[in-house]
Amino acid sequence: MATMLALVEEGDEVIVFEPFYENYVPDAAMSGAKLVFVELRAPDFALDPEALRAAFSARTRAIIVNTPNNPSGKVFTRPELEQIAGLCQEFDCLCITDEIYEHILYDQHEHVPMATLPGMYDRTVTISGLSKTFSVTGWRLGYVLAPPVLSDAIRKVHDFLTVGAPAPLQEAAGIAMEQADAYYPELRGMYDAKRRQLYSALRDAGFECHLPQGAYYIMADFSHLGFPGDDYAFARHLIENIGVASVPGSSFYRDGKGAKLVRFTFSKSPETLAEAAARLARM
Ligand SMILES: Cc1ncc(COP(=O)(O)O)c(C=O)c1O
Structure with missing residues (x-):
């Protein structure tokens, strides 16, 4: 919500894959954005390059990529993320990622953070959190990684929305993340x-x-x-x-x-x- 309110203006278009995590719709409504949907179909929810390109326009401000995905369980592949990255650069727009399930992967699937792809660090807002990885959904503790030019505005909005996450929970999160490799x-x-x-x-x-x-x-x-x-x-x-x-x-x-x-x-x-x-x- 903080990211959308900070970076999206009334009338901007934001692309979302369908099926989607429900919160993106109210996030868009409150920021004044118009959502443009790209449908992914069962069983593999593979990306259709034509449908993806057709969703981009001069009005596109951002695309939201939730991988691994709630509700479909899809994990976007590196070639799929490269297609999205190419279009973000061609249409000069942002990629807002929701990577909250980044550590919950099966079989051979690998999580590729969008911000690590060439040319994407400057235009990616990476969002993740502690809820799923550490089974503390009640803590609602998340974080945003973005270049200062973007995170400046996000931090201001976040301060006005929630002031901040409780400090003792942040301390616990720091300890958990430091010790989590095993x-x-x-x-x-x-x-x-x-x-x-x-x-x-x-x-x-x-x-x-x-x-x-x-x-x-x-x-x-x-x-x-x-x-x-x-x-x-x-x-x-x-x-x-x-x-x-x-x-x-x-x-x-x-x-x-x-x-x-x-x-x-x-x-x-x-x-x-x-x-x-x-x-x-x-x-
Ligand atoms: C895709 C996705 N993003 C974000 C969240 C929000 O997580 P939290 O509010 O616990 O940080 C959830 C929780 O269901 C989710 O499924």
């Missing part, structure tokens, strides 16, 4: 096991879904379950009759496209996931 592989291993556990439970229950490449969510298509209603009705049915919570898919799309999808998280204990599997099996 912890990151452990984190990945833990989530890989949970990823497979939830994926099997969903497949066994009749959902159509794919193993995510990163982050800790699975988008599941319930079309084949014979449920008559939309994603909101289905999510309510799951809570009331099955005892499992999910997020309706349309939260991550503009209009109607998520109506047969719900998003589950596997950021839960193995016991909770096992119980969820048992409940889903009763559907």
